[in-house]
Amino acid sequence: MMLERTHVQPLTVNSSRDEPSTDDASVAPKIRASGVNVSYSGRLAINNVNLDIKAKSVTALIGPSGCGKTTFLRCINRMNDLIEGCEVTGNITLDNEDVYGSDVDVVVLRRRIGMVFQKHNPFPKSIYENVAYGPRIHGQATKGDDLNQIVERSLVRAGLWDEVKDRLDAPATGLSGGQQQRLCIARAIAVEPDVILMDEPCSALDPIATARIEELIDDLKTKYTIVIVTHSMQQAARVSQRTAFFHLGELVEENEAKIIFTNPSDERTRAYVTGSIG
Amino acid sequence: MVERLIRAILFSCSAVAIFITIGIIASLIFEALRFFQSVSVFEFLFGTEWSPQTALRADQVGASGRFGAVPLFVGTALISTVALCVSAPLGIFSAIYLSEYASDTLRSYVKPLLEILAGIPTVVYGFFAAIVIAPALSNLGASIGLEVAYESALAAGLVMGVMIIPLISSISDDIITAVPDSLREGSRGLGATKSETIRRVVLPAALPGIAGGILLAISRAVGETMIVVMAAGLSANLTFNPLEAVTTVTVQIVVLLTGDQEFDSSKTLAAFALGLALFCITMVLNVIGSQIVKKYREQYD
Amino acid sequence: MPGVVDRHRGEERFRRLGLAAIAISMSFLAFFLVSIIGTGYGAFIQTAIKIDVDLTYQEVGLEETFTPEDLAGVSYRSAVRSAMRTLIPEDLGRRESRALYGLIGAGAEFELRDIVLAQPELVGTITSFWLTASDDVDLYNKSGLTEASAQQTRLTDKQIEWYSALKTDDRIVKRFNWTFLTGSDSRDPEVAGVWGAMVGSFFALGVCLLLSCFVGVLTAVYLEEFAARNRWTQFLEININNLAAVPSITFGLLGLAIFLGFFGLPRSASLVGGMVLALMTLPTVIISSRVALQAVAPSIREAAFGIGASRVQTVFHHVVPLALPGILTGIIIGMARALGETAPLLMIGMVAFIADPPTNLTQPASALPVQVYLWADSPERAFAEKTAGAILVLLVFLLMMNLFAVILRRKFEK
Known part of the structure; x- marks a missing residue:
């Protein structure tokens, strides 16, 4: 019965996409987290996080390792549900709908909130099949021209089309690391999400590949809301409009990126961005 | 000095393994060659009539006995196929459940229980097949108007399949566990459900390795002796119908060698020719199978 | 477009499929044990x-x-x-x-x-x-x-x-029925027992244990501690792995052709039975002993070398004792498998009707699994329960050996 209701009231409708982008602070946030606590088997990992994430911009989550930034990211599309003993309390909304609501189907939710992982993880299939995977499982297109179009469009947006268009049937694992990560981004955008979560997407890549991904992120923000976790402050400074600093499981400070990096209000943030803690 | 002596002893021990292999190959080839002096290789490999009994009389050695091994090969294949039809789905699905769904507690109970299935001596399976399963199948067949032979390939294959379940499930379990979690997360992150992830990402990634495991299982089925000796037929019958009685390579080896007869009658020598064929087939299956399994067990390390 | 509801329904179906596979396998085991115990008691x-x-x-x-x-x-x-x-x-x-x-x-x-x-x-x-x-x-x-x-x-x-x-x-x-445990094979079911077969199995296992232990453990020591990594050791390794998967009946053929045919050892003797079983268990013993040796921390070796021990001293005074529980576990498991093995024994003639327990290694002997095979073939109905009874005796032995191996492993894992 619960699932039935979910179906009738689909989260898939993407209302905000065609509205003009705006920086106006009065516009409701795409994602709003309030009072979020996460514990793993009783051990508190993040504590009382309140954060608004704006639509069609890049928000970077920074902080020393183990500070809870990845944990928070994985709360947004409920990937933490997969971890046994993980408990999330508090409230997260996507377009004012409770992500943890009882009528929310994670399958539908994750279609709207795509994710790119730390280690590039293309499936051991062809390049084409990797991109086509999402549309196929969600039944957006199962074969023929529709699917071809989605695959091409996604690869073009991910900036990979020119490199792979002649070998779509080649195994994805044969690509270089950077290409594989861009393929994973293409795979994520093929299902037409609103939000893309990126968990240290460049940590396994060389500087040149990293630069390409950063360019890509910059392009993508015109269409998608992007939340990126990074351990590199330089990267956060380069790609994000707003930056949130996590420390010891708490959200210390969130503000426009240039303010965080030049004139943070919290002492801990200052210490971190100047390199004295880390 | 002592040091060198001990090294020499150790080295010669390790050479024993080589000698065993050489011993097997040499004895099989030597006796088989003697067999092929009286029966042509061609007749042995492609002949469809197997009736070694007539060669019992000393004055007729090799003259009237027929040594076409095709019915034995077909019988072996038939029983192995039945065994695989039982063990492959049960083994693979058990492995999927154990590696993807089961709690640690359930795993810790079920895995040793499956190991018990693997540890039961084959003669016990044979008894079970002959005394319990075969009559039951025969009666069941009769009740629905099907004629099921008392020594049907189905009964032997079914029980052999149960014996092989643990082999397939433990190899599949290893291979599925070796598929990295990052692939599962990638799929779940795209909104795939758990079973979609397993069916469309995990299994395709594990499939070649599982196939290697199945080759090893086939090798085990082909070389299995006691179940078929006790539950399968003794006389050659060229058929693909699992409800009929068929005989296998290993059954014939036992039948040919467990009577009282001279060591070098064609009958005895034929057993060695069959042994050679068995050795070659299982060897090829094992080498290919274990290479594949090894590769896919380690591919993401 | 497959609805989300359908997708979730498929979810449960798939999980149940896996559960069913396990349930079926387990019920085979249960059915099996129940019917053997039911017949055999x-x-x-x-x-x-x-x-x-x-x-x-x-x-x-x-x-x-x-x-x-x-x-x-x-x-x-x-x-x-x-x-x-x-x-x-x-x-x-x-x-x-x-x-x-x-x-x-x-x-x-x-x-x-x-x-x-x-x-x-x-x-x-x-x-x-x-x-x-x-x-x-x-x-x-x-x-x-x-x-x-x-x-x-x-x-x-x-x-x-x-x-x-x-x-x-x-x-x-x-x-x-004490006779069942103390008697030997007989044409009359009421006086038939498993003692003779147990003695035969005991002799054969003794021979097998001596040979496969000695050769197996020393081979493992050689491969792990002494041999250089070269073509020869690689060849040895591949060879051992392949031997482990050779059908057991092949070892019987080897025994028939070489031990009986070439060396002229007596037919049906537990000595030859033990030798054949040793050939078969050798790969198992080698492989598990190597794993046990690999598990010994390299620091032990370095420490022993550091105080001036020779390689032989290091290995036999320090490494092997530490690996011993693991090696023993492997040997017991190998022996358990040898105890249940039948096919190679048939090849060397251990299928004769033996009315008296053997008193030495060269006398014709039977073995427990062979006894099961022989009785299973007997037409008298009373032998069906004797067969199942002999199976129970065999299973009890196997259970004890495996339990012993498990206890050994638990005890030394800590």
């Missing part, structure tokens, strides 16, 4: 009949001053038979008499003889003895005494009538 129970044997001097034909030889020469058969006749106060023809004698087991006269020889003071008295009933009476007595079970045994109506009379007279009991 009867082998440990036997039916006995109480008869009053007249051992007076006149009856057995002895003087009051008899020697042990005289006592051994008494016809216990006729003593048993006349005791049987006194049970039934009817005049019986020859055929009926034979049917009456058929109630008591074929071994009853020997049971009686053994008792009397042990207690010569019984001579001159009339004493009651519980003697083993025949296999047909035994089956009928254990089967619930229905019309149907009477038909399945070969008892005649008259015999069943006598049986009922004896039963109401409290002259029939069920008792633990």
